[in-house]
Amino acid sequence: MLLSNTPGSFTLPPPFSGYSLDGAYDEMFHADSKPRQPYQKLYHRLLEMPLDILQQRQQAADMAFLNQGITFTVYGNDEGTERIWPYDLLPRIITSEEWETIEKGLAQRITALDLFLNDIYHEEHILADGVIPRALVYSCRHLRRQMRGWRVPHDRYITIVGTDLVRLPDGQFAVLEDNLRVPSGVSYMLTNREVMKRVLPSLIDSYGVKPIGHYGQALLSALTSLAPIGRADITTVLLTPGVYNSAYYEHTFLARQMGIELVEGRDLIVHNNIVYMRTTGGLRRVDVIYRRIDDDYVDPLAFHPQSTLGVPGLFNAYRAGNVTLANAIGTGVADDKAIYAYVPAIIRYYLQEDPILPNVETYLLTDQPQQRYVLENLDTLVVKAVGESGGYGMLIGPYSTVSQREEFRRRIRSNPRNYIAQPTLALSHAPCFVKGQIEPRHVDLRPFILYGDRITIVPGGLTRVALKRGSLIVNSSQGGGSKDTWVLDM
Amino acid sequence: MLSRVADNLYWMSRYLERAEHTARLIDVNLYHLLDQKSEYAAQRWKRLYESLRIPFPDRGMDDAYNVTQALTFDATNASSIVSCITAARDNARQVREQISTEMWEQLNRQYLQMKKTNMEDMWFSEPHEFLANLKEGVQLFQGIADATMSHNEGWHFIRVGRFIERAWATAALLDVHFRGFTQRQEEITDSVQTDHLDYLEWVGLLRSCSAFEAYCKVYTANIQPTRIAEFLLLNAEFPRSIRFSATMIQNALQSIARETNARSTSRVERLAGRVRAALDYEQIEDIIGDIHAYLENIQQQCMRIHDAIYQTYIFYPIGAALTLEGAAQS
Numbered sequence: 001m002l003l004s005n006t007p008g009s010f011t012l013p014p015p016f017s018g019y020s021l022d023g024a025y026d027e028m029f030h031a032d033s034k035p036r037q038p039y040q041k042l043y044h045r046l047l048e049m050p051l052d053i054l055q056q057r058q059q060a061a062d063m064a065f066l067n068q069g070i071t072f073t074v075y076g077n078d079e080g081t082e083r084i085w086p087y088d089l090l091p092r093i094i095t096s097e098e099w100e101t102i103e104k105g106l107a108q109r110i111t112a113l114d115l116f117l118n119d120i121y122h123e124e125h126i127l128a129d130g131v132i133p134r135a136l137v138y139s140c141r142h143l144r145r146q147m148r149g150w151r152v153p154h155d156r157y158i159t160i161v162g163t164d165l166v167r168l169p170d171g172q173f174a175v176l177e178d179n180l181r182v183p184s185g186v187s188y189m190l191t192n193r194e195v196m197k198r199v200l201p202s203l204i205d206s207y208g209v210k211p212i213g214h215y216g217q218a219l220l221s222a223l224t225s226l227a228p229i230g231r232a233d234i235t236t237v238l239l240t241p242g243v244y245n246s247a248y249y250e251h252t253f254l255a256r257q258m259g260i261e262l263v264e265g266r267d268l269i270v271h272n273n274i275v276y277m278r279t280t281g282g283l284r285r286v287d288v289i290y291r292r293i294d295d296d297y298v299d300p301l302a303f304h305p306q307s308t309l310g311v312p313g314l315f316n317a318y319r320a321g322n323v324t325l326a327n328a329i330g331t332g333v334a335d336d337k338a339i340y341a342y343v344p345a346i347i348r349y350y351l352q353e354d355p356i357l358p359n360v361e362t363y364l365l366t367d368q369p370q371q372r373y374v375l376e377n378l379d380t381l382v383v384k385a386v387g388e389s390g391g392y393g394m395l396i397g398p399y400s401t402v403s404q405r406e407e408f409r410r411r412i413r414s415n416p417r418n419y420i421a422q423p424t425l426a427l428s429h430a431p432c433f434v435k436g437q438i439e440p441r442h443v444d445l446r447p448f449i450l451y452g453d454r455i456t457i458v459p460g461g462l463t464r465v466a467l468k469r470g471s472l473i474v475n476s477s478q479g480g481g482s483k484d485t486w487v488l489d490m
Numbered sequence: 491m492l493s494r495v496a497d498n499l500y501w502m503s504r505y506l507e508r509a510e511h512t513a514r515l516i517d518v519n520l521y522h523l524l525d526q527k528s529e530y531a532a533q534r535w536k537r538l539y540e541s542l543r544i545p546f547p548d549r550g551m552d553d554a555y556n557v558t559q560a561l562t563f564d565a566t567n568a569s570s571i572v573s574c575i576t577a578a579r580d581n582a583r584q585v586r587e588q589i590s591t592e593m594w595e596q597l598n599r600q601y602l603q604m605k606k607t608n609m610e611d612m613w614f615s616e617p618h619e620f621l622a623n624l625k626e627g628v629q630l631f632q633g634i635a636d637a638t639m640s641h642n643e644g645w646h647f648i649r650v651g652r653f654i655e656r657a658w659a660t661a662a663l664l665d666v667h668f669r670g671f672t673q674r675q676e677e678i679t680d681s682v683q684t685d686h687l688d689y690l691e692w693v694g695l696l697r698s699c700s701a702f703e704a705y706c707k708v709y710t711a712n713i714q715p716t717r718i719a720e721f722l723l724l725n726a727e728f729p730r731s732i733r734f735s736a737t738m739i740q741n742a743l744q745s746i747a748r749e750t751n752a753r754s755t756s757r758v759e760r761l762a763g764r765v766r767a768a769l770d771y772e773q774i775e776d777i778i779g780d781i782h783a784y785l786e787n788i789q790q791q792c793m794r795i796h797d798a799i800y801q802t803y804i805f806y807p808i809g810a811a812l813t814l815e816g817a818a819q820s
Contacts, residue, residue: 068591069583079577245585252586262587267492271812277492279752280643280803283811 015051018437024426026440027092037218038093038488041206046090048281051436057199058089058433064195067485070188070249086481087192088201088432092443092463093207099459099487102165102173105357107455108445110161110349111333113178114451115350117157119145120333131349132342134368139417140339141387142332144295146302150319152328153227154453157222158292159326160219161449162186162462165357165489167428169274174358176425176444178343180327180335182292185482186448189248189462190215190257192484208489210459215448216257219290222452226324227287236288237277239268239484241297241309259335265293270313288324289314295329301442337386337420338364361423365416375412377404382411396472427472432465432483442466444474445485459487491750493804495585500799502581503651503764506597507572510628511659512542516561517621518697523554525690541666542659544569558599558617559609571624576602590638593631600627612696617736623714645748649742650799657735658792660699664722665785666733667695698731720774733789738785740766750803758798765791 013032021029027037032226035043046054065084077383088142092103119126120137127134137143143354162183164176193212196204227234240251243265255262267277268286276283291298297307302315317323333339363370363381374381379395385393395408412419429440447461463485464474474480519538523531534555539546542561551557565741566569573694579601604624612620632652639645696702699722708725709717725731740762747759765788777784 063810067595067599069586069594211774243580249704256587261492263492264494267494267810271808278811279750280491280493280496280746283630283808360708 013047015046015054015438016354016431018164018439018441019431022426023169024442025169025428026172027167027428027430027443038095039171040092041164042071042203045203046431046438054089054433055436061080061087061089061195064198065191066480068191070191070319075171085188085292085447086465087439088465088483089194090431090433090466090480091204091484091486092430092436092445093486093488094445096210096488096490098173099210100334101356102447103457103459105173105175106163106449106457107354108351108353108356109163109175109178109343110449110451110455112347112350113180113343114156114158115344116336117328117331119350121330122149122151126346126349129349131345132339136338136342136417137333140331140333140336142295142336144330144333147330148327153228153321153324156226156326156451157328157331158334159222159226159451160284161451162446163449165445166360166425167445168356169426169428172358173445174360175343177337178304178340179446180331182294182327183446183448184247184250184292185446185462185464188482189448189458189460189485191253192482193460196484197372199353204486209486210489211458213459215458216226216254216460218450218456219254220258220260222450222456223288223290223324223326225452228321228324234287235277235285236287236290237263237268239263239265239289239291239293239298239311241265241293245292254290256301260290265309267313268311268314270311270317271297273313273322275311275314275317275323286323288326290326295332298325298329317333337362337384338366343421360425365412365419365421365422371416372413375409378408380424382424383408383419383421386418386420396424399472410458411482424472426468427474430463430465430483432467434467434469439469441469442472442474443483460485491588491643491645494586495588495644496802497804498581498585499588499644499647500651501584502597503580503648504655505574505578505581506628506631507570507652508569509578509654510563510625510661511656512569512571512574513621513624513628513665513699515542516558517618517625518694520558520599520617520621521697522552522690522694537666541663542569543633543662552595555613557576558613563607563609563816564786567730585644588644590634592634596627596631596634600631600650603627621741638699643746646745646749647718647741650739650746653735653738653742654792654796656731657739659783660722660730660732661788661792662718663695663698663780664720666790668692668719668781668785690715701728706729714772719778723744723777724769724774725774726770733766733819736762736769737767743795743799757793758802761791761795761798765795 001346015027017225020030021031023035027036028043029035031252040091043190052294060143060262062084069085078143116126120143120329124283126132127137158180160183162179164179165173166172166176190212197257223236224234227236236249236258237260238255240248240262245251261277263277269278269283275286275289277286294311295354296304299315300310301308301312301314302309309358314323314325315329318329339358341364347353347355363369363374365374373384378395379400381397383395390392395404397405400408408419427442427444431438432441434441443463443465445461445463447457463483465481466474467481496734519534523534529561531554534554535551535554536546538557538561543566547560551560560567560570565572565576567573579597582594582597584591605621609747635645635648639648650715687742692701692715696705696718701722705718708721721728723732726733726737728734740759743758743762
């Protein structure tokens with residue numbers, strides 16, 4: 001599964017002349033450079049379509065994003081903090097059989113992880129049975145002691161999940177990361193589709209593509225299904241850190257899609273363990289909070305005392321059962337990258353089933369033989385900090401310098417629990433419209449899973465693209481872009 | 491509606507109104523400069539600053555280019571048009587989900603347009619066209635707001651913001667123009683033709699409120715200061731008159747009170763009603779003698795209404811609100 005970069009021996013007609021195939025799975029072409037069945041229609045359309053028309057469509061799409069202010073914020077960048085997220089014109093296509101497997105696999109995984117969280121914060125059967133080492137769980141940065149022994153509303157810990165999938169060279173999808181805290185990106189999934197419908201309407205019409213527009217409604221019904229028991233006339237709000245947060249656009253987008261108030265910490269007050277929001281008509285009681293603020297910042301009295309984003313007293317109101325937070329506090333223990341290695345075991349333990357979607361091979365550095373192997377092979381592996389996300393705190397072996405590897409060697413030795421290693425994956429690549437021609441770029445897939453009274457997954461997800469040729473990093477904060485993702489009707 | 495959202499909508503609207511007003515004043519002054527000797531220019535720019543209630547800088551403000559630069563593109567000047575548009579957009583961005591997509595797109599487009607243009611380009615192509623586009627952009631935004639947003643509480647807060655800013659700014663503008671007038675009043679009777687320069691000044695005042703044509707329809711092209719004061723203060727139909735603004739403020743505040751129907755709103759309604767009623771029954775002959783005091787008072791009333799809105803809807807004390815909430819629940 002190591003990255004190989006031998007160019008394909010085929011030459012394709014324009015606009016594909018710059019296209020090359022290597023050891024990674026290509027979403028559009030078979031290894032013999034014949035287009036895969038679901039991509040054939042797109043392939044022929046692209047052969048016929050003059051490049052300047054394609055260029056025009058791309059510009060129209062870019063304008064749509066800019067005028068709508070669909071931007072994200074880059075931290076630590078002085079020249080204007082708002083940027084549009086690059087959008088690639090060409091759709092990524094998934095067949096309905098592939099989707100069926102993904103859907104089942106994700107539902108299975110989320111069910112098991114939710115049970116795991118319940119267990120970890122109560123009886124700890126899984127630890128008593130020795131499936132996961134106690135020390136590993138107790139040393140998770142996102143384990144919240146404050147949650148021990150308290151039943152969350154409806155026993156639901158994870159309501160909104162964005163799981164990162166990658167396609168391996170054999171064409172199989174595997175899980176790369178579970179994002180169980182405050183995953184983002186769903187607004188881009190929805191907007192990409194809207195833009196696609198505007199700029200290439202006939203193409204999408206000629207394929208039968210499963211719709212995704214009902215996400216907002218599904219999210220709202222998942223949230224309201226978790227309201228504290230006995231409350232009529234439920235008020236649900238979305239709690240944002242505010243306009244300077246990198247995902248602020250998404251927060252406004254979702255609040256609008258659901259027709260609920262977008263609140264900041266300063267809009268809420270807690271009195272006698274009841275949460276109110278300050279409205280022009282007086283104080284109004286709040287029942288469910290979709291919070292887009294990390295655990296650490298939700299309540300300065302319970303967690304980070306310096307936080308000004310949160311609401312003093314919110315955690316007590318939560319513990320009193322007067323308000324539901326989604327996701328629950330403390331879910332990060334289950335997406336710790338070291339716990340990730342145990343998810344297949346977690347699925348077997350709680351569901352007595354084999355995992356449908358495989359994990360990526362993962363080395364735990366707390367284990368001496370594994371650590372020795374990793375330290376000897378740093379130049380071929382990817383090392384990740386267990387509690388980080390967004391592509392930060394990573395070492396990509398094949399692209400690293402000697403001094404970077406030295407640095408990580410030192411860090412791993414001094415705190416092995418904080419890191420894991422994985423083989424450098426040859427992520428699949430998909431055709432992208434880059435600088436006037438079509439070239440392959442690495443992609444991943446983040447489907448969004450909702451778990452209220454039942455599991456809902458809108459067909460598709462966010463396909464992120466590493467826009468630099470050969471790059472494996474798809475994160476928006478690190479020069480990635482995205483494209484529309486189609487799940488075909490049949 | 492969230493109090494913070496009302497706050498953002500209100501200020502979004504005020505900043506846009508301010509940007510439009512400033513653009514119009516600059517445009518009128520640049521245009522009138524063409525008919526004048528240059529020694530009047532410095533004085534004119536000084537008065538423009540005064541009517542915008544910004545202190546006139548000590549140096550470097552003697553030519554049209556520098557003044558226009560400072561009032562249009564200088565981002566370090568909080569009163570410049572670019573600062574107002576940016577502030578309006580920042581406010582809109584914080585309530586992105588409350589306004590329609592069309593409103594946001596128009597405001598965002600205007601902001602990007604503003605950011606893309608620099609002083610030299612604007613000056614050496616056609617400042618008038620740029621400023622006219624700016625005014626049109628703001629008016630288009632208002633039209634889009636009226637046509638695409640529900641006429642609910644948020645829309646009423648947008649209206650309150652616009653008309654409080656308008657009444658306040660128009661009062662300040664009139665005050666500056668009539669300052670010299672009261673002293674000279676004995677010399678100028680209504681039958682005497684004002685000289686050429688004065689004529690330009692008064693027409694300039696009317697144009698600064700987009701009121702020249704509307705004035706002529708009522709009083710013909712007979713330009714007389716007292717009639718101008720009457721028109722801009724007391725006309726019931728002209729949308730930039732102070733009386734019209736006061737009526738709109740009262741209407742919008744009544745609608746807000748109705749929609750929130752939770753608490754005592756008497757203070758804010760009383761204040762708005764008083765200003766409006768006073769203007770309804772005023773006669774220009776009674777106020778022209780001390781028009782400065784009158785206009786000063788209007789500006790103070792606007793600020794009082796603003797404070798009362800904040801006391802009632804936005805920064806109200808929580809203790810009292812909790813008592814009411816408790817009463818409502820039991």
